Amino acid sequence: MARIAYILLSHKDPDGIIAQAERLTQAGDYIAIHYDARSKREDFDRIRETLKDNPSVVFPARRVKCGWGEWSLVEATLLAVRAAVEAFPRATHFYMLSGDCMPIKTAEFAHAFLDRDEVDYIESFDFFASDWIKTGIKEERLIYRHWFNERGRKWLFYQSIEWQNRLGLARKVPADLRIMIGSQWWCLRRRTIEAVLEFCDRRPDVMRFFRTTWIPDETFFQTIVRHLVPEAEIRTRTLTFLMFTDYGMPVTFYNDHYELLLSQDFLFARKISVDAKELKARLGALYVATGVDFRISGEGQRLFRFLVERGRIGRRFAPRFWERESSIGRERTLMIVTCKKWHVAKRLADRVRAVTGMPAVDYLFNEASTPLPDLGGIQSTLEKRTRHRRALVRMLCDYWQTDKLLFCIDPANIDLMQDFFSDKAQVRLLEIECSFSDDYLIGHARRVGLASEQTPPETMARLLPTIRYDVTFESDRIRDAGFENHYRMKQSASVEENTGPLAEFLGIGAEQAREIAATHYLFVD
Missing domain, CATH: 3.40.50 (Rossmann fold)
Incomplete structure (x- = not known):
């Protein structure tokens, strides 16, 4: 039977992290927790102290200061993955989570789902051919080196791209890799994770390349898994239900979304509001329940688009001007x-x-x-x-x-x-x-x-x-x-x-x- 080692990246809400760990391990699964080194030390100490006697919880040997879009997020993930691989030899799958994620199915359902097919679940679309990137820079993410964070040091971020362009410092992608892109919320089999870690150890050139790419958490695992695993053993999807607005912001779920979330064809959902106490309590109790029958309808994305568009059609934007063709005729x-x-x-x-x-x-x-x-x-x-x-x-x-x-x-x-x-x-x-x-x-x-x-x-x-x-x-x-x-x-x-x-x-x-x-x-x- 599947046993899941959850890889949890978090930076806030220590009480929620503790509850998440206790909930997931109560069902027989494991969890490796990386708590951002930028966060309060006392919060991390409280998490570790509370969970120290739980044998199904492990922490990486060191904590990393994480920044959005930076290599540090991949580094933190790799540290947590290595800790989980070593601490939990019975884990069959490794599932990426954030502190904002909650289960929307039971552990019983999740284990049966993963046992059904011998595959990995990870979004991996061709970086250059797909339209996965909707706005912002694209090729520049890879061919230039990025030392500055676009969010905190915007001028330096774009100036460094301009300097590298003027000096002809564009670099080549590693010749044997087809760069892929997709969501960072994946679920991989143990043998895939072990192959990825072995690849990291023997390919320092690839590690150096990704260390200075922009937003590598959307390309690193996606590229390497596709490089190592046969296509027939990859399902190009995430098992975490998430939606984004037109402005690229994740949609947040609240207390009245419980039935909607349960009917989606996913195992977890992101992101759950910190204030949705009732929803978190109900989903937490759900994970350890047994014998629950789920009616999967999967209409979440369509419903969201429909409801959003109600405020747009004929209101937010002016009506389209149709091309004018010659008259039908006065006599008709x-x-x-x-x-x-x-x-x-x-x-x-x-x-x-x-x-x-x-x-x-x-x-x-x-x-x-x-x-x-x-x-x-x-x-x-x-x-x-x-x-x-x-x-x-x-x-x-x-x-x-x-x-x-x-x-x-x-x-x-x-x-x-x-x-x-x-x-x-x-x-x-x-x-x-x-x-x-x-x-x-x-x-x-x-x-x-x-x-x-x-x-x-x-x-x-x-x-x-x-x-x-x-x-x-x-x-x-x-x-x-x-x-x-x-x-x-x-x-x-x-x-x-x-x-x-x-x-x-x-x-x-x-x-x-x-x-x-x-x-x-x-x-x-």
């Missing part, structure tokens, strides 16, 4: 049906075709599978349809030899609506307002990938108000746009109340409009 009339429940809009379009004979197209710019005639390839993809939307509409009118065309569009596509309303053609908009039950919104969240069948009810309960508001917000944006010829049908209205707006929208008589509005299955979910 476009009728746009918008409805969040696509099946309702499709049924209406189908009834319009049947009752009036008017050409009506389903979600032209939202569904690639929408049936369309062959128009020379312009209709082949959603990207082409959107890019050449006016030309597409003209060609559809020409194909059906009509001056009237109805098509459906999602309420979120207000930029497309604005573009069509700016055309010389006569444009009308019919907004169908539907009722949304919790069950329907849950199904919607699953259909668009925000949730799954395994998403905990507690997570769904917190997500539902945001989804419901999102639907309301889209309707408000349409109203605020002030479109002319904007008509509304409502699920809550009677057939007679819906007949008038529908007749004006379609430009047909009341009798035909009433026949369409009276469709008994129109609003059935």
